[in-house]
Amino acid sequence: MNKRIGKQTAALGEPPVIAQTASIVGVKEGEGPLAQYFDEILTDDKWGEKSWEKAESKLQKETALKALSKAGLSPEDIHYALAGDLINQCVGAHYGMRDLGVPFLGLYGACSTMTESLSIGSMLIAGGCADNVLCVTSSHFCTAEKQFRYPLEYGGQRTPAAQWTVTGSGAAILSKNGDGPKITHVTTGKIVDMGITDLSNMGAAMAPAAIDTLTAHFIDTGRRPDYYDLILTGDLGVVGSDILQELMLDDGYDIRELHNDCGKMIFDIEKQDVHAGGSGCGCCGSVFCGCIYEEMKKGTYEKVLLMATGALMNPMTVEQGETIPCIAHAVAIER
Amino acid sequence: MNKRIGKQTAALGEPPVIAQTASIVGVKEGEGPLAQYFDEILTDDKWGEKSWEKAESKLQKETALKALSKAGLSPEDIHYALAGDLINQCVGAHYGMRDLGVPFLGLYGACSTMTESLSIGSMLIAGGCADNVLCVTSSHFCTAEKQFRYPLEYGGQRTPAAQWTVTGSGAAILSKNGDGPKITHVTTGKIVDMGITDLSNMGAAMAPAAIDTLTAHFIDTGRRPDYYDLILTGDLGVVGSDILQELMLDDGYDIRELHNDCGKMIFDIEKQDVHAGGSGCGCCGSVFCGCIYEEMKKGTYEKVLLMATGALMNPMTVEQGETIPCIAHAVAIER
DSSP states (O other): OOEEETTTEEEOSSOOEEEEEEEEEOHHHHTSTTGGGOSEEOSSTTTTOSSHHHHHHHHHHHHHHHHHHHHTOOGGGOSEEEEEOSSGGGHHHHHHHGGGOOOEEEBOOGGGHHHHHHHHHHHHHHTTSOSEEEEEEEEOHHHHHHHHSOOGGGOOOOOTTOOEEOOEEEEEEEESSSSSOEEEEEEOOOOBOOOOOOTTOHHHHHHHHHHHHHHHHHHHHOOOGGGOSEEEESSOHHHHHHHHHHHHHHTTOOOTTTEEEHHHHSSOTTTTTOTTOEESHHHHHHIIIIIIHHHHHHTSOSEEEEEEEEEOOOHHHHHTTOOOOEEEEEEEEEO | OOEEETTTEEEOSSOOEEEEEEEEEOHHHHTSTTGGGOSEEOSSTTTTOSSHHHHHHHHHHHHHHHHHHHHTOOGGGOSEEEEEOSSGGGHHHHHHHGGGOOOEEEBOOGGGHHHHHHHHHHHHHHTTSOSEEEEEEEEOHHHHHHHHSOOGGGOOOOOTTOOEEOOEEEEEEEESSSSSOEEEEEEOOOOBOOOOOOTTOHHHHHHHHHHHHHHHHHHHHOOOGGGOSEEEESSOHHHHHHHHHHHHHHTTOOOTTTEEEHHHHSSOTTTTTOTTOEESHHHHHHIIIIIIHHHHHHTSOSEEEEEEEEEOOOHHHHHTTOOOOEEEEEEEEEO
16 A cells, blocks of 8 residues: 655655666767667767657657566556656646557656656556556757857856756556566656746756755654665756755764756766756766666666656746746666 | 556546536636536636646636645645646646645646546556646647647638637646546557548547547447446547547447537537637646536435547648557546
8 A cells, every 4th residue: 555654755665677678869969978778879969850850759769668578568468657847737748648649647747756656656656546657857068058148049058056968768568477687666846946047057956955855854763864765856956955965964874975967967067067856857868767767777777766857947937036946756666 | 446447447436526516717718608617617728827828727726726725734734736737848737836845747748638647647546656746737728729839910811721729727636535426447549540631620539549448449449338327528620520420330339429629618609719629738638627527426316437638749740741659548437
């Protein structure tokens, strides 16, 4: 039986298995340190399509099909597809999932969408409402940059705290039965807004949400940081990761040796000129579904707390004088 | 125990109760035939805020608080808030839910979001992962019109098939225990795209998705239309409703006497100059949470199939030559 523990956590009685994953990334991501893990690396970020948006939809579709194929499943075996992305009205997911013919539930959690989808997906399976669920997210540097910041042709300067939106997609198949790492606990974040207004410093905006959810997870479960081999945030980047580690230490949780961040891992931050690191739903998606899942299967990690973070504003709200509300969702993944 | 029946339906073993609802609508909606049902009718659609977007967030927040207050619950009693809206990056929900301090899962299903939230919320409760869930959606004529169509000041002509986005919000509280109508079945839609490209004819674009999900619901459950007292679609409007009724009849399901549509109910279509009727997440939200829930409690309806429909495009994708993918999610609500 599933049960609520504490204020924000569901402990899953029959934890679903992450049966398979897949990841496809863009050119720059394929030049980074995790290249060996991805199922496919594009040689052209438009991937033969007429627009970046169409390319992003193709990323989601092909990554989902790759995960299905690796798992030996067909779309008919999937009870729910849970997907999202950053483009207005989540059209990356809608056009990407259109041809699959799978019952579809659209999510928007900004860069937290990968763990939002794993959270809902695992609870639906553990609750007996589904046998197999497909979780997919994507982001694309070019679709995000033009929408959230400047036209690419403008060549706007980037501040040191800015992050580089990952071109990539990750897909995970959760199953009721089978082998693989299991999602045992789901800690769902509250919206946290500490008054940051700098759209070029998402790490600082999102770090308080990460702290809030991580602390809730430790309190709800009674676990300490060293229960985990790895506490992996989605895309706090260099700036946000430093804030997270420091403020958690102030609260008595030393995560410095255990914490890493997908936005720091996917690029060589010095050599690839990405300033504070990677970001986007495709960052956590491709790093988890590429690298971390593989390493868990190999036994490098036994217990991982995966927590993607998201900034829930849009450019218009910030122009209207609003601050940036953020969120973080955590799932405990254990072998 | 919950179980899967057929390809798209979850039958809930311990169906959650819709413990309470609330609705707040704008000026024009308050001049329509359902005025008596709404908890509050605005006298100014900006509601004292500096922008329409801020007004829409206030709509979500105040409607959620109203539902909590009517239910005698506080935000601490809510395990998940499931919310969404139509504004880019769903900021209506994010700023609206920001101050509640409730674990938050953001959804995007366009105008289908109300039943998407009821679907996921009821499955989370029935699966033992939550006791109380808050489901909220909103739309605002002015935020939608400027984003999806033309600047309001432009005064663009509207075609006869065009629908009028409802300014309004609906909130429902689902609970594990208590009295009230129960959500017994959840039929989740697939993305259906029949090639429509006319942004002024959403009813025609969405009707095939409604047909797909409704047919799946009947096949999965073995029920016939007359099992229900009311089959209520979200916002197909006049054009989409006619298509739905006609094509369902072709398939052997006569729903003509049983079907109504929130978009047809909320306005006096002749007198209020709304062409094909109302639309927007707030249409199904306010009509169900205002009128239908009240009438179910009174006993006017014993069994209602509520199915909101959504068009999953954005203006850019249509400009890029794409067609309009649509979806419909149904929940069976029974006393």
